[in-house]
Amino acid sequence: MSGKNTDYLVLVNDDNRLPEDFEETVEIISVENSFGDKYQIEKKAYEAFLRLREDLLKNDGIQTELISVYRTIAQQEEIFNRYVDKFGLEYAKTYAARPGHSEHHTGFAIDVGIVSDGKLARKIEELLAVGGLFEIVQKKLPRYGYILRYPKGKEAVTKIGYEPWHFRYIDSPEIAKQMTDARMCFEEYWDNKELFI
Numbered sequence: 001m002s003g004k005n006t007d008y009l010v011l012v013n014d015d016n017r018l019p020e021d022f023e024e025t026v027e028i029i030s031v032e033n034s035f036g037d038k039y040q041i042e043k044k045a046y047e048a049f050l051r052l053r054e055d056l057l058k059n060d061g062i063q064t065e066l067i068s069v070y071r072t073i074a075q076q077e078e079i080f081n082r083y084v085d086k087f088g089l090e091y092a093k094t095y096a097a098r099p100g101h102s103e104h105h106t107g108f109a110i111d112v113g114i115v116s117d118g119k120l121a122r123k124i125e126e127l128l129a130v131g132g133l134f135e136i137v138q139k140k141l142p143r144y145g146y147i148l149r150y151p152k153g154k155e156a157v158t159k160i161g162y163e164p165w166h167f168r169y170i171d172s173p174e175i176a177k178q179m180t181d182a183r184m185c186f187e188e189y190w191d192n193k194e195l196f197i
């Protein structure tokens, strides 16, 4: 756990499993949201989230809270199986990655809920219902080194449905901005890396 050789641009998706021994290069800390829920998250990703959160609270009156962050492979297995039981395999594959293939294993991915009327939206149905507010949140991501990981219109590339709440820390506001301006998703960044600073 040094944080020194942390690869913030690691690509984890259906084709790319979390690299072996990746966890050893990442500094994971324990944190709590305002509702007392405890999470684990990579240190710099958390610091950047706190700055984003403050900005949204102060300037937009939007209260964001972490609702899911770091997951072990065993935890992902549990979630995936729960989705399969509840909604079937196709739905599970749309909203949950296979164990070992979720970027929540990196510690850099955050699912963010929005508080409305004192209630924190957490479930997919609730999150989809506050959809419009996420657009305001999404506009501010790049300046804090975050990207919208599964954008609308990129489902064929990411193989994941639009998730307005799932953000990925990449540690570089410059690359995040360039990617967003070019309307590229993270897979497309990897395929066009030579175009980036």
Ligand SMILES: [Zn+2]
Binding pocket: 068, 104, 109, 110, 111, 166, 167
């Ligand atoms: Zn997520």
